[in-house]
Amino acid sequence: MIIKSLILAVFICLTQQVSSQPKSSGKQPVLGVRSVKILEMSGLKFKDLNRNGQLDKYEDWRLSAQERSRDLLTKMxxxxxxxxxxxxxxxxxxxxxxxxxxxxxxxxxxxxxxxxxxxxxxxxxxxxxxxxxxxxxxxxxxxxxxxxxxxxxxxxxxxxxxxxxxxxxxxxxxxxxxxxxxxxxxxxxxxxxxxxxxxxxxxxxxxxxxxxxxxxxxxxxxxxxxxxxxxxxxxxxxxxxxxxxxxxxxxxxxxxxxxxxxxxxxxxxxxxxxxxxxxxxxxxxxxxxxxxxxxxxxxxxxxxxxxxxxxxxxxxxxxxxxxxxxxxxxxxxxxxxxxxxxxxxxxxxxxxxxxxxxxxxxxxxxxxxxxxxxxxxxxxxxxxxxxxxxxxxxxxxxxxxxxxxxxxxxxxxxxxxxxxxxxxxxxxxxxxxxxxxxxxxxxxxxxxxxxxxxxxxxxxxxxxxxxxVGNAQFRARADLAHRKSIVLLRNEAEMLPLKPKTKVYFDVNAAKAGGTATQATSYTINDGKYPITFVATPDEADVIVLWLKPSAKSLFASDGSPIYLSLSKNSIDVAYVNSLTAKKPTILAINYSNPWVIDEIYPKATNTTAKGVLATFGTTPDALLDIVTGKFSPTGKMPFTTPISEAAVQQQKEDVPGYEEGAGYALFHYEEGLTFKIRK
CATH class of the missing domain: 3.20.20.300 (Glycoside hydrolase, family 3, N-terminal domain)
Structure with a gap:
């Protein structure tokens, strides 16, 4: 295992260095060959790519890319x-x-x-x-x-x-x-x-x-x-x-x-x-x-x-x-x-x-x-x-x-x-x-x-x-990026991070087929990773964590009809979401592949109990839970403005960034993002 790790480390090092090596350095490069012959001249090796038995300019790695290209162009x-x-x-x-x-x-x-x-x-x-x-x-x-x-x-x-x-x-x-x-x-x-x-x-x-x-x-x-x-x-x-x-x-x-x-x-x-x-x-x-x-x-x-x-x-x-x-x-x-x-x-x-x-x-x-x-x-x-x-x-x-x-x-x-x-x-x-x-x-x-x-x-x-490809070192750096990519937008009464031993109902993706509610799709068993307890139903929970992943019509399924950003128009069962947020204190996490309009669920009438809002942009459940439970402090900032209503969407100018659309356009602003201190 140690030998494999050393080989991988050397391979990574060589791969990292090679892009900065000068072209036409005069040093013999490694030649990859399957069928053509190798020409040897003055102790150097070249590929006889056109099989004519002589060194053409385009085969001569000592020359510049431009000179070699011009020579090959004349032969094509x-x-x-x-x-x-x-x-x-x-x-x-x-x-x-x-x-x-x-x-x-x-x-x-x-x-x-x-x-x-x-x-x-x-x-x-x-x-x-x-x-x-x-x-x-x-x-x-x-x-x-x-x-x-x-x-x-x-x-x-x-x-x-x-x-x-x-x-x-x-x-x-x-x-x-x-x-x-x-x-x-x-x-x-x-x-x-x-x-x-x-x-x-x-x-x-x-x-x-x-x-x-x-x-x-x-x-x-x-x-x-x-x-x-x-x-x-x-x-x-x-x-x-x-x-x-x-x-x-x-x-x-x-x-x-x-x-x-x-x-x-x-x-x-x-x-x-x-x-x-x-x-x-x-x-x-x-x-x-x-x-x-x-x-x-x-x-x-x-x-x-x-x-x-x-x-x-x-x-x-x-x-x-x-x-x-x-x-x-x-x-x-x-x-x-x-x-x-x-x-x-x-x-x-x-x-x-x-x-x-x-x-x-x-x-x-x-x-x-x-x-x-x-x-x-x-x-x-x-x-x-x-x-x-x-x-x-x-x-x-x-x-x-x-x-x-x-x-x-x-x-x-x-x-x-x-x-x-x-x-x-x-x-x-x-x-x-x-x-x-x-x-x-x-x-x-x-x-x-x-x-x-x-x-x-x-x-x-x-x-x-x-x-x-996909080695542990690379995955570890990607894991860090996932956690840094999550944006904390609202944190009422400092609900986040969740306190230890909190009972959590974690529902990943509230897009319900046919509009019917289903059980949570992830994390009913903790496995000791988090200082909270996952429960199987909302009624058992102290806090609901609801991760919404709106899904618009795919690009290549377009039919020219008007495009809307409201959650109900993008595969989210709004009634189901509101039933949960009215029942228990709720943390809403929303995956933003577009600047969704979330006014159907937040802010809602006074019966809402949504205490926090997080934005994700293509990440993992582990990364989200690390933020929610305080294993990692959020540092992300919004890459775009989110409109406050569907009417705001329809009235904005196509080429104007949201932060220039004027007062009354935004719910969450460009570059907005909160943080919190990790609980000790």
Missing amino acids: SLEQKVGFMLISTTRMKNDQSFGPAASREPITSDFNEEDLVASQNMFTRKPLPAPIMNAAGTTKAVTQYHLRHFILRANVSARTTAEWANKLQALCEGDGLGIPAIVASNPRNHITAAAAIGTSVGQTVFSAWPGELGLSAMRDLKLVREFADIARQEWAAVGLRKGYMYMADLATEPRWQRIEGTFGENAQWAGQMITEIVYGFQGTTLGPGSVAMTTKHFPGGGSGQGGQDPHFDWGKKEVFPGGKFANNLIPFKAAIKAGTSAIMPYYSLPADTKYEPIAYAYNRAVIHDLLRTELGFSGIINSDTGPIEMMPWGAENLSIQERYKRTLEAGVNLYSGTADPANLLATVKSGMVDTKLIDDSVLRLLMEKFNLGLFENPYVDEDAAERL
Whole structure:
């Protein structure tokens, strides 16, 4: 056991150091090889990736990433370049992402060789203007379509992911110029109420931290950096080297269904959070231990009209009634300064600004003039999934080739959502676009791979990955974060922390199926962890602890109907809650994935006995109970303002943060949070 711990400690140390090693240091790097030969020159070793028996510049790790990229660019065919500009979902064997669950066999580290063709828009459920391929069989994607960028959606063990990643890299090494793959993913390190394809993988074998709002609520930038560095180590260990994250969008429109993935409503603070995230995942520069970030969704997607989302036609307009367009740019400026590798434009179109009302991926004034020229971003512009075929807002009347032309000229470098390069290739071959745009994109994409050290060693140690991911040391730091993320909002008569020997009825999640009450779902037995006694019914209790987890309609179930934030509209049995709070002194804990309106239960008429209110943002029962029983003093602060009523929600301005909405808007204020002294 001691030997295993020492091995793990050494592995962690090496992983932490590698991202800061200088590129082209002249020192022999470790070369990962499966099929190509090694060239030896002057005592140094190089990979003969194109199998020509000589050392090409792109194979020479002593040269700069730019010099190597330019050399490789000259060797790539047009077909290879175009395939290199697509990033598509890739599936392990038996993984049915984006498709019907046809197989009940467990997901394995082998390849899924079946193409997955969508016949309709997976978001709007309308026929597509042309067939698209959401995913291709892995071997076909690599060897026929020349894809080298992939998105992994599967949620499997660390070993399975590492084994699959190594098989993918071996396939790439044996094909053509031997260009390695880069595998991206949505977040995998958070407890979230709304995990879905395209937003978050949800809870995995990786260390489980609070949701993004919870990280923000900690008000601890040092621990945020530590989180990002730990997640980086876990990702890199299994072969995930690109993150489709994090969101620099602001939570100014409280109805937006993606607020849970933001860092709150304050632009300056979100910028500080994004800075720590980028440095934690990438280091000060991209290196062999880095995970490249894709900051999204430029120029900010948090002010959709009526809170609707632009995955759908009814949510395509982003509005700025408060004139706050520039406020949205603040976190992106921070990401650019920190060196984020890529930025993703959103599907929205600006409805009331100086910019043309066309989706941001098509909007040259926003992507080229603002992002590239004015803000100075030199990295990769990565489209969101499907702006060509599925969400071409403002460009619906253009043909597929005209859409590619328009987005290329706007500045898109990497297209997400299709595995088939035929339409993009046809656009280029037709002469509609300057091929310099293609070369510029491929050059940026190649430089990312060279800087990440993938050409030298894209392979991972499967045994080490299994030991590292989710290890006890990482879990302990995540546990601290969970406790720091909880916000104490009200504590009447100093009810908290609960006194020893208090009899507690702990009801986790008051969303009652069919409106009927059920027994508590957690903690009727103490096991000696807490100085209180758990009881099975409210009547036996001295105090009720009620943890509410409102559940809105999922993002991809949207139908364009108005969005409400009242608890009764979001799966909470208000009558049941009020029956409990009228019966016994009650501590309300509310999981805020949106700024819920809680006026139906608090404050209520004089019959309420709610004595305390806590806010959680994706955490564990243990963390909540540690606060309630005084094992840990609360220090969290609210990452957004919560509206006092549904009427306040409907009257607020989509782009204005809650703390600027004026008197009478807020129940709980931005940055509000109490504490208490631990009882002795």
